Amino acid sequence: MATRKVKRLYRSDVRQARRLLRGHTRKTPVFHTDILGPRGPVPVTLKLEYLQHGGTFKVRGCLNALLQTRGDKTGVVLASAGNAGIAAALASALRGMSCTVVVPESASHTKVAAMWSHGAEVLWHGTTYAEAHKYARQLAAERGAMPLHAYDLPEIVTGAGVVGLEIEEQVRGRPPVLVAVGGGGLVAGVAVALGLRGRVIGVEPEGAPTLHAALAAGHPVDVDVSSVASDALGANRIGDIAMEVAQRYGVRSLLVSDDAIVMAREYLWREFRIVVEPAGATAVAAIQSGAYVPAPGERPVIVLCGANTDLATL
Template sequence: MITRSEVEGAAARIGDRVRRTPVMRHGSANGPEVWLKLEQTQHTGSFKARGAFNRILSAAADGRLPESGVIAASGGNAGLAFAFAARELGVPAEVYVPMTSPMVKVDRLRDLGADVVQIGDRYAEAYDAATKRAADTGALFCHPYDQPEVCAGQGTLGLELLEQTGGDVDTILIAVGGGGLMAGVAAAVEGRARVVGVEPETAPTLHRALAAGRPVDVEVSGVAMDSLGAPRIGEIAFAVATRTGVPSVLVPDAAIVAARQRLWDEHRLVVEHGTAAAYAALLTGAYEPAAGERAAVVLCGANTDPGDLVPTTR
């Protein structure tokens, strides 16, 4: 469980090691006016650098950071974030990825200075190998989303958004996979704004957990699986969601694709499909702001191939 206090501590600890990403006003003659938080411009292309820095810096401050460094399991945004933060802090990093990971991602991890270990055909195999290696070497294991320091670090985005809007926001829409970002932001803005989780219909981890009253395993698939493919909501995320009343709304894959294209057409913003899910909730009416409600959408990542965006002259 985390609270605003832990998020404030993370903000002080991280300082200017992460970018203060911009916000922009998004208006439409046919819909509500909202803020867009452009977190896709963060280091390594996603919000996860925030949590990575806080996890490593917290361990260093408490004397828990060994000379063997850090270990993570992720060929995606989390792996990139931990590799980047470790490099910036002068800490050795090992990142475990499945053999099926695209070489472009493996090469990028190596470019960031990480030792990359390719093992197994599935993420679960890489994860198991990483946790065993951490236990054997004493290295600090860094979870992609279900550790207090990681969630608190991600929550610094929420503090930043409140400052940038002068507190002039009622609702924040956030795409949910494992739930680390949602948990951190919900804790950061508790009592000041409401967080709404948005998930693909094909990866409803929070939705199913809320219905079951506990985190449950979910079969995941669809266009956003690369970034919202966690098979189970994190324990921390579930606890924060139930404490703060975070609901889940679902959007279909077709709407996610359309939302991603629209962000390009209207704003020249390139984002991941998972990121576009949050925006799709507004476009489809899965979430409809009330009259006068002030909403914000977090655009949380941009590690995507823009080649499938349809060229437009708008």
């Protein structure tokens, strides 16, 4: 069970988020193709979510949260290792609000630059996301600002879930959907959107197994984070909302190595000229490494969730 009681989210909540976000976010396309697995070509559908505003799915959740803001809050404060900060900065700018992002000292310079480009104030604090998050909560209280959470907030999860509704419209049948997992906002949102008829599979780096460890323990637990994808999948604990959703809808977790993630990222560039960050290639790594083997006739959907990366690393 989750460590705190959380509001149960349903498909109707995701549908409400889609209504609010209409005209503010992109309906990202899908691409039907084959990718190379251990036993040859594997038919897949790539959901090109890296084409979203800000290069990340997280814009959906941040905008959903800010569009529902009531009261006199004029500023936003959150902690982020990267993409949530970029999304919050972009969403805040669109809503005419100030944005402060607290980042750990290990934050990607490329992602910090993107936050700045959207007008955010960036503060460095601590060496981990958890330390940055604790300081961000304190800062929000001191400033009377709206605190945002990178992944464990109902509006963040339901906004991300619109990805699932789009996949349902764009792809025939009900194929499995492979989603990278950090704190769990995206995998939870997609699972809620697709409901009991969906099959959602989380894919995690071996060095950041937040969902995998939580499912094994039966509740969220802290994990050590050390992965090439930790600038986006750097949460050290799965969100309580994601945990509840995963248990309710039977979300599985698969682990992939950093080497497999790097190979998948290089493969996407070499074969399709698709540029994603390591987190964006993590779900692809499950197919290429053989961690997930589709059933005969099955064409899984793979969400390419983010593209905020240093091009020099390709």
